[in-house]
Amino acid sequence: MCISVAFVDDHPILLEGLVSLYSGKSDLEIVAKGENAVDALRIVEEHSPHVLVLDLSMPGDAVAAIELIAQKYQDTRVIVFTANSSIETAIQILNYGVSGYVLKGSSAGDLHQAIRTVYDGETFISAGFATKVIMAMKTAEMRRRKQAQQRLSLREEQIVRHLMRGSTNREIASCLDISEKTVKHYMTVLMQKLDARNRLEVVLAAQRLEVLPDGLAERNATGRIN
Known part of the structure; x- marks a missing residue:
């Protein structure tokens, strides 16, 4: 069975590149593409892709769209594909229920692996960056316990x-x-x-x-x- 995927990014060349690259994968089916947060919501409503890959820095409130999709459309796994390497931002987004956080600059193979990983119900974070995020989350949890x-x-x-x-x-x-x-x-x-x-x-x-x-x-x- 092919994994249905949609891409949302406001950089036309990057967006077309993603669609072209992953259209050639036998296990993926590209069902839609968009350029902003409104497009992301529309795509999920109309196409219900297994996986939605979207950027954080695009027109509209991407964070609000992510939160709504994670809460209302749980059959769609969300991967954030971004240049934002802020650990605080990553933790915030992951807490909203996204399944993947992939940094731009990762290899095509990494994003492909991320799509397959989240489709299987697991979480994917870019290698190297994942360790920092996990440590920060553990530290925050220890702080919450101490405050309690x-x-x-x-x-x-x-x-x-x-x-x-x-x-x-x-x-x-x-x-x-x-x-x-x-x-x-x-x-x-x-x-x-x-x-x-x-x-x-x-x-x-x-x-x-x-x-x-x-x-x-x-x-x-x-x-x-x-």
Whole structure:
């Protein structure tokens, strides 16, 4: 069975070159071509190709088109064929559900392999670049896990907010109806959880976790936090 493929790129010579090159492959059938994001959506709706190969830098909102196709037309696998070697962009696009990310400059054989790979239900990323993307994704996941571990409990948030007002341990204990010893315990926990050395660093670290409004710590840094 031939794999039906469509190409979308706003560079006419490149587009014609792709169509001409891959029309000669016995396992591929070129069913359509286009030049912009609107064409990409129209092609998927009208032809339902097994694989859609498209550029990021073309007229229209290519990213929005990719996201819509990945969500609504799941029988079509999307390969982004681009000169954009930004790791952040690649991760964003892959998270939208595309099956392949191939850098322009790759060989004709690489793109052919990418088409076959995504048709088989797997993900393809250009060699070399794939390692960087995977490492970046692992680092981001580790960061998310660490932030989840650092998430504050309701009581801890209350104590941090009292710290922002310059409250002493005794005042915090009175307001929250707990013992001063319990407040000291929470302070120890907060400093360990947020890797902070003192009360001010607790507040600044909590602000980075979006527990506190931006700028609040700086405005009160001269208060009774220390």
